[in-house]
Amino acid sequence: MEAQMGAGIRSDVCVLGDLVPPYAPTNAARMQLSLGNGWQRRWSAALRFAGDEAIWPVRDLAEAPVFDAEPARTFTWRARQRHRPGLQYMVSTGRLHGFESLEEARLLTALDFLRVIEVLPQPFRLTFEHDGGLSRHVPDFLAVMTDGTRWLFDVRPQALIRSTDALKFAAAGAVAAACGWQYLVVTGWRPHVWSVLDQLSARRRPLDDQLGLQGQLEESANGSSFGDLVASTSLPVVARAHAVHLLWRRRLGVDLGMPLGDTSPIWRGSRHKEQ
Template sequence: MASDSCGLEQLVAPYAVDEGVETRLSLGQGWLRRWTTAWRFDGEEVIWALRDLESVPLFRSQLVRRFGWGTRQRHRPGLQFMVSTGRHHGFESLEEQRLLLALDFLRVREVLPQPFRLSFEHSEGRAEHIPDFLVVMADGGRWVLDVRPRALVGDADELKFAATGELTTACGWRYAVVTGWRPHVWSVLDALSAQRRPVDDPLGLQVELLAAAKEPVAFGDLVQATRLPVVARAHALHLIWHGRLAIELAEPLSDATLVSAGARRDA
């Protein structure tokens, strides 16, 4: 799992909706017309059928449901700054905040929280679901994401997740339910994120680090190869976050971690 070239699907723990749940969805003739999505523009909701979603001006849309703050609520909402977008983005839980940090690491183009309300048909009637995020990746691909700890996923949630999966398949988008992270991913990203913002390098330590990483080298030896190893540690983390150096994300970050030239070495 190379840090400079991994994708979202490699970072999150695998999760799949039970196949039996999908049989409860009403996917007969004309379902792309009957299933609808509600988007908000200038404070007003506008309805689009699934068959017409390509015409939605995504970047002009607003939250279809606003976040709430209260003294007795059990979840923790807030705002997370993302270097890749240059803005703050809302989240409703610590799990969602972690996802935003991971998306920032992947250098996404845009993140839209609470983007739309899906209204879909199933064997017992009709239901609605508001996904947590709609994400435009660096390559232009679109992901719809829901965040829910695995232990909290119930039968009603699985039905909504299955319906959202059908929506994204019909649109050519991708969908994931983030229930957790692969081993060591979150701890490594958390450590790297300390140096994700722009940093000044008046001593030219980044040039020294890039030169020392022409061949794979242990992190401890890499920083020792510079004039100021203590300062170089911060710059090394910054270069790894931005893909100019690369490490293996599936292992703990330590002085023994191998560091190599990243795909964005000359960025």
């Protein structure tokens, strides 16, 4: 059992970096940035409040009321557009959040699974200097995790990243570091991670447990298979839904790096006995 629990991507203790392949801006992109003396004063971020813009130099951005702001650009829908925008409900925040592509929607699902305190799409419009002059970039999300850390995100499939994108991502990474934030470019997902998160998210909303099945599942979870675990309860058909819900809540654990099925080993998660 311990070998099974130690392998792969443990859903009950994983962090975002475990779920996505690594991405690092190229040295060539970073070397194009104008990061000489005073760059944090010259670079700026535009935030929107009630439709009006306010400009903060990057040196003061960490103190700005970013989460009181509106998205830096509006979400639009039109015929034959090449991206897929929409609104997604997050259990963690209890609200709908905008996204501009299916890849961005997947990141919101992962953030909801990992539990965030707050998420703001399109948080600001960055104006930065580089060898070719001035450029602008709107990062995709800014989030506050449960440990208080702030994460700035860009989302772009690896195959679609061009040199101009790499330059913008390098600039966003420099700004995040200056603010004391973490920065991540989400280029995709490790094998099977997204398919399992998608399955678990079907039971992400609160689930009434009048039959006490969740307690039975948590007490019996010892590395046995998903199928055997639900079969050990007093009402296996209903227990399946509760098992998926507990996996989403991270009160049960599974390997996110493998397809989820009846043979998947399940164990008691790090959030066991969570109220």
